[in-house]
Amino acid sequence: MPTPPDARVALVTGSTSGIGAAIARRLARDGYAVVIHGRRARSDAEANRAEIGAVDYIAADLADAAQASRLIAELLQRHGRLDVLVNNAGESVRIPHADLKAATPAVWRRMMDVNVIAPWVLVAEAEAALRRSAETGRPACIINIGTHAAVRPKGGSIPYAASKAALHHATRLLALTLAPAIRVNGVAPGLVDTPMSAGWDAAYELWNTRSPMKRVAQPDDIADLAAALIANDYVTGEIVIADGGLNLT
Template sequence: MKQLKFPLLNKTAIVTGGGTGIGRAVSTLLARQGATVAIFYSNSDSDAQDTVSTITEEGGKAIAFQADIADALMVRKTIETVRQSFGRIDYLVNNAGITKQLNFNDLDAIDDDIWDALFDVNVKGTFHCCQAAAPYLKEQTGSAIVNIGSIAGETGYGSSLPYAVSKSAVHGMTRSLARALAPAVRVNCVAPGAVATRWWQGNEEKMRALSGHLPLQRISTPEDIADLVLMLLKAESVTGQVLRAENGQTL
């Protein structure tokens, strides 16, 4: 059987936070596979437009949409626009997220504003996107959602305590949504360990300290995580799983 050169041809994918870091790597990879990519961004307009330019220069299709995923109404309207523009939505990659670098043991440094900010984006924002996209995903055969969690959501230890808790909630939501949207839509999660992105610029020592001993003796790249996202989007027998991508950190 002849292998398709563009296995995602005629598919449409939404990638939140799709202009930088892991999101940029995912957007670029999916476009190279033939998908039309809707890149959602909140503040990184120039990065999102640069990613679109990179994709189009390579012959792919991508459009950037500004959307604060913490705003449920904005998310719904933007996803409706994607559906109207491209005629379909096959995949949703929930990559957008924020953190707050804090001394992990300093509970007094954590206030309600920090909790609200992280949960509004990381947890509620992820749900807003799933909720709004679900009716359109159900229209397509083989549709899927991949959430980007964090190894902090498994170990309870990360850039800050609220961040770790918020990502643990994303992992739990993945399992719940996998049940709620079955059999029409598969829902999985990638939980990266340390990844070389701008999140850790200026905090590299903290990143290495959090990671501890890594049997594979490497820090992941955004492209490493993008490869796993693509795999889960196409894995028709897999749902409700949290795939750790942490170079052996939790062995």
């Protein structure tokens, strides 16, 4: 699908389902030319692209820094600009916090590669294009999707929570470094009702009974928040927790 003339282009990584798909769908409704991303072959993701209303789909394994770099290069070659980057792609692993030996160096490396290094590579490769976007009169925008487990000692595993905490801190450091041309903010969801959370019965019970909002988040709840941060040209360096108030208990 061709990019509409003068349309602002947004890349949402990990956007064929769940939170990423909801963010991509919302940005498409808001008038962005949205490029979605995943690891599947292009033909396999065409239905996702059409359903979301995205203009393009690009496949890349973000655990491979070379493929992350290629993702940005390919997007710019096809669409000529980039105004919004949403680093949603991430990976989790379920390991009891007390099972230290199960959190092997390989697990740690995988969490850091996908959840910290990949977003960093994408930002570094996209910086020049995002700065050009700011020359049109609006700052460009980066949204990093973290987790409430990076704020409080919770989550499916220590390596996962620690990797997302690193992403949160990188978000703040990048906000200082890239301002005023590029704003950088983070969203830290709690439990979201997606295929990834299937089988987390105890977590559902916790949110349904202890959180002030008495429910888990839907993907659109997170998408609405991301869209609000993208629309606001002033806010930068914030990590907004979206856990239905559970962090207050």
